Amino acid sequence: MVGLSVHVLFDCESMAPVLLFVLTIASILLILTLISQIFKTQNSNLPPGKTGWPVLGETLAFTSSPEKFVHDRMNMHSSDIFKTCIAGERMAVLCGPSANKFIFSNETKLFNPWWPRSVSQALLFAKNAGKISSFLEEDHSFLKLDSMQNYVPIMDSMAKDHVDTKWSNFDEVKVHPLAKEFTFALACRIFINCGNPNRVRDLMVPFFAVAEGIMSAPVNFPGTPFRGAVKGGKIIKQRLLEIINERKMEIAEKGIVNLGFQDLLSMLLVSSLEDGKFFSPEEIANKIIGYLIASFYTTSTAITFVLNHLAEYPHVYDKVLEEQVEIAKSKEAGEMLKWADVQKMKYTWNAVCESMRLEPPAQGAFKEVLTDFNFAGFNIPKGWKVLWTVHSTNKNPNYFADPEKFDPSRFEGTGPRPFAFVPFGGGPRMCAGKEYARIEILVFVRNVVTRFRMKKANPNEKIMHNPEPFPTEGLRICLQSHGKC
Template structure:
């Protein structure tokens, strides 16, 4: 491919080695816990828009906010979704991740029957009860706890109750391990050779799918006999709900979308919540403001009364804390799209078929978007908040993450239960947060708990 084909030149940069391009450099930056260096080093050399080669495809890294606005507002005009082949194989072609056009609209309509703001009102009480139980059993004043591991266990239990009505801890653990293996191979090179991380993940996927097959078969019988309800959980909704065209999902589509939502709904929430806990410990004034908000909410409740969706919507400062944590440490590295036509961007040609990568690291720590960028300031999200398209933890446009509201509920409810009971400090203030592939404290975020009840 040469620049002579185009009216405008290709962006500057390097496509790296044949086939692998610069993917190994990118993966190395993540595994050494410095993913921003991949982007910053190339931006210094080539400018804010540059070409590279990632996950088997030539790629243009776009500049925020204009480049991100372009790809979010021109879906199915200039670009469409694109994912590394490893994710495509592990999640499945029939998940919402990979659907476009009317088909994506139909599936999104079905998923929002469970994930929409109104539907979530039915699930806040269950989320409250499960997180309360986990905190009461595992968070002990005067002791230490690995907060990230605890958060993962609690949110996994919540997800499997809300998605599959799966309350048995042994069955949950049997699914937790194969999901962990799949998660850690999502952005590996898709080499299905015995012993590789990707090969182990494919085996884990087969195990997950077999378990889901049995669950679907049993749930269909329970729905027919009246033992289960159509609104019981995500599985029931997906078995019963229809798209705008009157069609439902096949069993394979149900399984793949459950895998997609578990990976998106559990692991990204675990990451964002753990990072919030870390920064709350480092910022005492943040803890004080957060506790004030939650004490007011607790005082408005009767003894034993669970939180409601109205209570979650009152947790405005809480959500700003989570947002600021995701600015400091994004749960994921960015968003990927693929050009469906040749088009011009910032004076360069983006060829049809090339990927476009929008990185969180090109805006989240920059002073021009976030003054005093190295200071933890949740109130920067007050009012209109950041410059549009400079902050994209949940994506944007028609492909915005459908699990946004569920993530907000999980994070806010968990913080309510711990901030009304404890203060905490970091056991290792220098603990590294690694991308594996989502942001995760390397040692599990051990914290020291001090009693601070209402």
């Protein structure tokens, strides 16, 4: 019907010159647009690199092998910067110590923190999902030094119990799942004062499903890891709301119970916003989830790989044990560790740092570009994402001689060159949980090393990435009790 009306309205012969004119103008405009596009691309001087497949970009190549991803592209394109597409976003990866320094010192001016949409979609309450930084706006007071000193004996006592029940009756253990279990249980205790094993398990099972799918492509179909993460996220949110409401009622009835430390949940419930309002339960849940995510993979991965390295390098293990035995000499039998004891664990921390250099628990961090800027001669437009990554420096022979060698002595004296070893980032957005992580790792390592000698059950166990490294068999370790402390 529409075609007929058009034929009746237009007389073809009289319209021919007009049509020709319109077509000519349209062709000229098209050619001009194409030329301007080409001109723009040539002059926009974007970083070299490829953006990969539509939608997926190079996400899979990055998450499955982040170190190789970065090294290959630094070799292929530029050792300073390359472009890619990860998690559906156009992205510039800035490489080397000066890139790290540039990003850390331009936070808030050029960059805002950014997480892939899959993370907020899977985990946060929709109301605040756009505000992924909600938990980052916290002043992180429960992670400050005064609070931290109170956590040391709690961490020590939980690590002791964990080793007593999950390690000491076995000849062989799988370190990675145990480190995850311990890290999650400790976070539940310190973040929400939840020590009930059934309740911890009720949160842990869906949280682990989230962990499996959180960095996957956000494809929400039955069977996809992302669907599992979304499902797990819903359960966690619901269970956290129950816990938050119970605590609210408890505080209303009895006031804040003195635990010897104030947990994150109580702090959030009693702290009011600038306008005198309190955080809503959903906002509190989002913040707790943010801390769980930030602390979980990172710390459990660090614990796993430092034990892996101690099992592989007996001479380093011996020096760690020697330091721990020395610390134990100043303590009564059964006395818990204190803050001052952790400060003495200098060699053990060097071994942890060397382990984090070789198998980094965090790959770096994404940022959102707030305004166009230039780096190493290339333009990065506003709205793009930026990634700084530990892989541009950690195994780079320019900053670490014989980079594959496990050698904790690199961290003695002044240690590595500034901005070459930044497992916790730097600048105003540096990891707020660095001290928490340091104490947890040291206390856990101490509780294992002072009880057992370790040998890898499979010396050839493979390591895969997602994108954090994980041992494919869970890191099977044979234990031999020695009871030195």
